[in-house]
Amino acid sequence: xxxxxxxxxxxxxxxxxxxxxxxxxxxxxxxxxxxxxxxxxxxxxxxxxxxxxxxxxxxxxxxxxxxxxxxxxxxxxxxxxxxxxxxxxxxxxxxxxxxxxxxxxxxxxxxxxxxxxxxxxxxxxxxxxxxxxxxxxxxxxxxxxxxxxxxxxxxxxxxxxxxxxxxxxxxxxxxxxxxxxxxxxxxxxxxxxxxxxxxxxxxxxxxxxxxxxxxxxxxxxxxxxxxxxxxxxxxxxxxxxxxxxxxxxxxxxxxxxxxxxxxxxxxxxxxxxxxxxxxxxxxxxxxxxxxxxxxxxxxxxxxxxxxxxxxxxxxxxxxxxxxxxxxxxxxxxxxxxxxxxxxxxxxxxxxxxxxxxxxxxxxxxxxxxxxxxxxxxxxxxxxxxxxxxxxxxxxxxxxxxxxxxxxxxxxxxxxxxxxxxxxxxxxxxxxxxxxxxxxxxxxxxxxxxxxxxxxxxxxxxxxxxxxxxxxxxxxxxxxxxxxxxxxxxxxxxxxxxxxxxxxxxxxxxxxxxxxxxxxxxxxxxxxxxxxxxxxxxxxxxxxxxxxxxxxxxxxxxxxxxxxxxxxxxxxxxxxxxxxxxxxxxxxxxxxxxxxxxxxxxxxxxxxxxxxxxxxxxxxxxxxxxxxxxxxxxxxxxxxxxxxxxxxxxxxxxxxxxxxxxxxxxxxxxxxxxxxxxxxxxxxxxxxxxxxxxxxxxxxxxxxxxxxxxxxxxxxxxxxxxxxxxxxxxxxxxxxxxxxxxxxxxxxxxxxxx
Amino acid sequence: xxxxxxxxxxxxxxxxxxxxxxxxxxxxxxxxxxxxxxxxxxxxxxxxxxxxxxxxxxxxxxxxxxxxxxxxxxxxxxxxxxxxxxxxxxxxxxxxxxxxxxxxxxxxxxxxxxxxxxxxxxxxxxxxxxxxxxxxxxxxxxxxxxxxxxxxxxxxxxxxxxxxxxxxxxxxxxxxxxxxxxxxxxx
Numbered sequence: 001x002x003x004x005x006x007x008x009x010x011x012x013x014x015x016x017x018x019x020x021x022x023x024x025x026x027x028x029x030x031x032x033x034x035x036x037x038x039x040x041x042x043x044x045x046x047x048x049x050x051x052x053x054x055x056x057x058x059x060x061x062x063x064x065x066x067x068x069x070x071x072x073x074x075x076x077x078x079x080x081x082x083x084x085x086x087x088x089x090x091x092x093x094x095x096x097x098x099x100x101x102x103x104x105x106x107x108x109x110x111x112x113x114x115x116x117x118x119x120x121x122x123x124x125x126x127x128x129x130x131x132x133x134x135x136x137x138x139x140x141x142x143x144x145x146x147x148x149x150x151x152x153x154x155x156x157x158x159x160x161x162x163x164x165x166x167x168x169x170x171x172x173x174x175x176x177x178x179x180x181x182x183x184x185x186x187x188x189x190x191x192x193x194x195x196x197x198x199x200x201x202x203x204x205x206x207x208x209x210x211x212x213x214x215x216x217x218x219x220x221x222x223x224x225x226x227x228x229x230x231x232x233x234x235x236x237x238x239x240x241x242x243x244x245x246x247x248x249x250x251x252x253x254x255x256x257x258x259x260x261x262x263x264x265x266x267x268x269x270x271x272x273x274x275x276x277x278x279x280x281x282x283x284x285x286x287x288x289x290x291x292x293x294x295x296x297x298x299x300x301x302x303x304x305x306x307x308x309x310x311x312x313x314x315x316x317x318x319x320x321x322x323x324x325x326x327x328x329x330x331x332x333x334x335x336x337x338x339x340x341x342x343x344x345x346x347x348x349x350x351x352x353x354x355x356x357x358x359x360x361x362x363x364x365x366x367x368x369x370x371x372x373x374x375x376x377x378x379x380x381x382x383x384x385x386x387x388x389x390x391x392x393x394x395x396x397x398x399x400x401x402x403x404x405x406x407x408x409x410x411x412x413x414x415x416x417x418x419x420x421x422x423x424x425x426x427x428x429x430x431x432x433x434x435x436x437x438x439x440x441x442x443x444x445x446x447x448x449x450x451x452x453x454x455x456x457x458x459x460x461x462x463x464x465x466x467x468x469x470x471x472x473x474x475x476x477x478x479x480x481x482x483x484x485x486x487x488x489x490x491x492x493x494x495x496x497x498x499x500x501x502x503x504x505x506x507x508x509x510x511x512x513x514x515x516x517x518x519x520x521x522x523x524x525x526x527x528x529x530x531x532x533x534x535x536x537x538x539x540x541x542x543x544x545x546x547x548x549x550x551x552x553x554x555x556x557x558x559x560x561x562x563x564x565x566x567x568x569x570x571x572x573x574x575x576x577x578x579x580x581x582x583x584x585x586x587x588x589x590x591x592x593x594x595x596x597x598x599x600x601x602x603x604x605x606x607x608x609x610x611x612x613x614x615x616x617x618x619x620x621x622x623x624x625x626x627x628x629x630x631x632x633x634x635x636x637x638x639x640x641x642x643x644x645x646x647x648x649x650x651x652x653x654x655x656x657x658x659x660x661x662x663x664x665x666x667x668x669x670x671x672x673x674x675x676x677x678x679x680x681x682x683x684x685x686x687x688x689x690x691x692x693x694x695x696x697x698x699x700x701x702x703x704x705x706x707x708x709x710x711x712x713x714x715x716x717x718x719x720x721x722x723x724x725x726x727x728x729x730x731x732x733x734x735x736x737x738x739x740x741x742x743x744x745x746x747x748x749x750x751x752x753x
Numbered sequence: 754x755x756x757x758x759x760x761x762x763x764x765x766x767x768x769x770x771x772x773x774x775x776x777x778x779x780x781x782x783x784x785x786x787x788x789x790x791x792x793x794x795x796x797x798x799x800x801x802x803x804x805x806x807x808x809x810x811x812x813x814x815x816x817x818x819x820x821x822x823x824x825x826x827x828x829x830x831x832x833x834x835x836x837x838x839x840x841x842x843x844x845x846x847x848x849x850x851x852x853x854x855x856x857x858x859x860x861x862x863x864x865x866x867x868x869x870x871x872x873x874x875x876x877x878x879x880x881x882x883x884x885x886x887x888x889x890x891x892x893x894x895x896x897x898x899x900x901x902x903x904x905x906x907x908x909x910x911x912x913x914x915x916x917x918x919x920x921x922x923x924x925x926x927x928x929x930x931x932x933x934x935x936x937x938x939x940x
Contacts, residue, residue, distance in 0.1 A: 298930075300821070
């Protein structure tokens with residue numbers, strides 16, 4: 001704003017006189033309050049010839065805006081999206097219907113088809129949404145706790161459906177053929193063993209002799225014993241092919257391709273769901289999404305119907321605004337830091353980060369040792385001599401250590417971050433990133449330990465490619481570890497709900513001692529819960545290759561977890577004072593899920609492409625690595641298809657494809673950047689237009705004032721041209737609209753009240 | 754659907770279905786809700802479009818609106834006389850705009866009307882202060898309210914006049930990621 005120019009000081013200008021002029025502008029017309037379109041009797045319902053139904057019939061809802069609306073109302077723009085009152089909408093609808101009667105019969109038929117198709121879509125949409133799982137439960141949760149927590153439960157529902165689809169795929173393509181061959185419904189051939197004899201020894205794992213009852217329980221919970229050589233694990237799928245009348249169903253190929261297809265399906269579905277949240281982030285600025293405007297205008301959750309929840313929402317908004325003000329203050333403080341302070345802060349952060357790395361290193365080492373101990377114990381100890389509790393604990397030792405690490409490290413991180421002096425929003429994000437890292441890296445460490453055990457043959461290279469003395473069927477062993485992790489995760493969720501949250505609620509509600517006050521009621525922390533289920537889902541993805549039935553187990557597990565969490569939420573929890581925003585949370589959940597998926601792809605990829613498959617069990621007994629089944633399948637294809645696959649797998653094609661993908665990527669990045677630039681330019685233009693408008697209005701006001709003063713000085717009998725035109729009359733309220741000669745016809749009916 | 758209902762004619766239901774984001778079943782259910790607010794005033798037979806309006810007090814006591822701090826403004830924004838008396842048309846329109854299927858632009862227009870307390874087609878600082886006080890139940894200190902309002906106007910105001918016109922508001926709403934998920938009522 002240029003100083004000294006009173007034209008630009010529109011904020012301080014006379015407000016009374018700028019308003020009426022502004023109200024005459026078309027852009028303000030659309031915001032006039034909803035008035036009935038005239039009294040109805042003078043209105044003509046049929047105005048087929050003139051599109052200007054708005055201005056001819058309106059006494060109040062005036063202006064070119066209705067005209068513009070009608071002009072833009074074509075069948076493409078639905079009536080329901082117009083910002084006019086319901087009775088007006090119905091009139092527009094009737095007007096359209098009458099217009100349609102004048103069209104050709106073919107056109108009418110086509111419009112009729114369109115309308116009934118739209119109806120059909122609406123009805124089917126309604127029917128499908130009635131079939132959606134847990135719709136009413138999630139609605140209730142939304143009403144009581146808001147959309148942040150509701151998004152967690154929607155996410156859980158998404159995982160249940162995803163796991164169910166994966167299970168159905170694996171069941172149909174992998175398990176069902178084996179069942180068919182077991183019950184001899186169709187002709188099938190089993191795999192012939194071709195590897196050297198030593199590698200193919202796979203002793204039966206069913207316990208012999210007198211078996212104590214508790215050993216069956218240990219077996220059921222850890223997948224050993226009677227469960228090991230069943231449909232549950234990789235080792236049982238030793239079929240070669242099933243002979244149907246027309247085709248031959250190759251089992252190894254099906255196993256490999258279905259596992260890869262499951263992972264790809266999960267990837268596409270998750271990306272599809274996350275695209276929506278991502279689109280918003282691309283266009284807008286990153287830092288602004290927690291801005292004040294967002295909190296004021298989009299902060300109140302209109303879905304809340306419960307009084308307690310409303311009260312909590314009020315206090316959480318209050319807390320959020322206070323936090324934002326604090327953050328502004330901290331930003332100011334950071335901007336004014338001295339050099340010495342900056343050095344001090346960075347040194348402190350370095351120290352604390354090294355401490356965190358040390359803690360993480362300790363956790364990972366503990367997991368490593370626990371895994372090795374657990375493996376050695378179950379191999380060296382004779383089966384009969386195992387004590388029940390000790391045996392169970394040792395079997396589950398890796399799971400116990402991982403879960404303990406996952407519980408303790410967030411607490412440590414929360415303490416550490418307070419000393420690192422970041423802004424509050426960054427603190428939350430950084431702690432979450434660290435927690436995600438711990439959760440997923442612990443699975444990685446476990447798998448790395450297993451891998452090192454499997455490929456370690458006492459210092460020399462392994463004869464069979466893996467340690468066949470300890471691990472005759474190593475994929476089954478990995479599958480068992482994943483199975484144990486999944487079961488233990490489920491048991492922990494249930495145990496925490498029953499043994500920690502319910503008693504805490506009882507203590508807090510019935511006992512008024514200071515301990516209860518210090519504890520407080522349980523808060524439903526959305527990020528930690530999401531990390532928990534993403535961790536479980538990563539285990540499911542990894543396990544799906546080694547144990548085709550794990551997705552089914554996960555479906556049942558998450559189904560039950562939904563009800564556990566819901567009951568626990570309703571009974572025990574109060575909404576968090578630091579609520580998680582629904583918009584950013586959707587994107588956050590799916591981003592973490594994608595990271596989990598990528599982490600899951602690594603061990604599966606290494607297994608398929610690098611480690612020798614077991615020679616004693618499983619569908620890949622006759623191949624060196626699992627991936628070899630694909631080239632041998634391609635060999636059997638007819639010439640044309642074979643050539644096609646050779647071309648695709650050649651290096652020339654891969655390089656060309658990579659280059660093309662890079663080009664496409666760069667193009668889209670450049671496009672997004674150009675759009676951002678255009679958006680900025682348009683914003684600046686808007687700013688300038690606004691200032692122009694204000695400038696012109698001020699000039700007009702000045703001109704009117706000058707004219708008024710001049711009129712008062714002149715004798716009454718002389719009339720100026722302007723006065724005759726009715727534009728400016730000294731005695732009238734000058735905001736009476738001018739005559740039709742000066743302004744368009746549409747303003748005639750305009751009435752400023 | 755399958756049952757013969759005598760509340761509306763088929764043509765009326767067609768009109769409602771095309772003019773709102775609801776299906777026939779939902780419109781009939783809405784009529785049921787409207788009727789139970791005042792069973793003596795609202796006729797069951799709407800075939801001849803009776804001119805019945807329910808006062809503000811009845812509407813804002815509905816469970817969906819009861820806890821909303823802006824309930825009065827919402828009902829006023831959708832009423833034809835600006836006083837909050839809703840006919841059935843306005844009632845259906847209100848829930849249609851607030852439903853999940855309504856597009857962002859339409860919701861932005863009505864949100865602007867709701868937050869414009871003094872109905873001068875601008876969201877000025879006093880409107881913002883009133884909004885903020887309703888949101889936090891007057892728990893923020895006066896200078897904090899002042900600071901927050903100034904910051905909000907600073908963020909959203911494009912043409913630099915110190916208050917938010919509809920273009921400013923719409924532009925700001927398009928950048929507010931939570932708007933679509935919070936500005937909806939399920940009925």
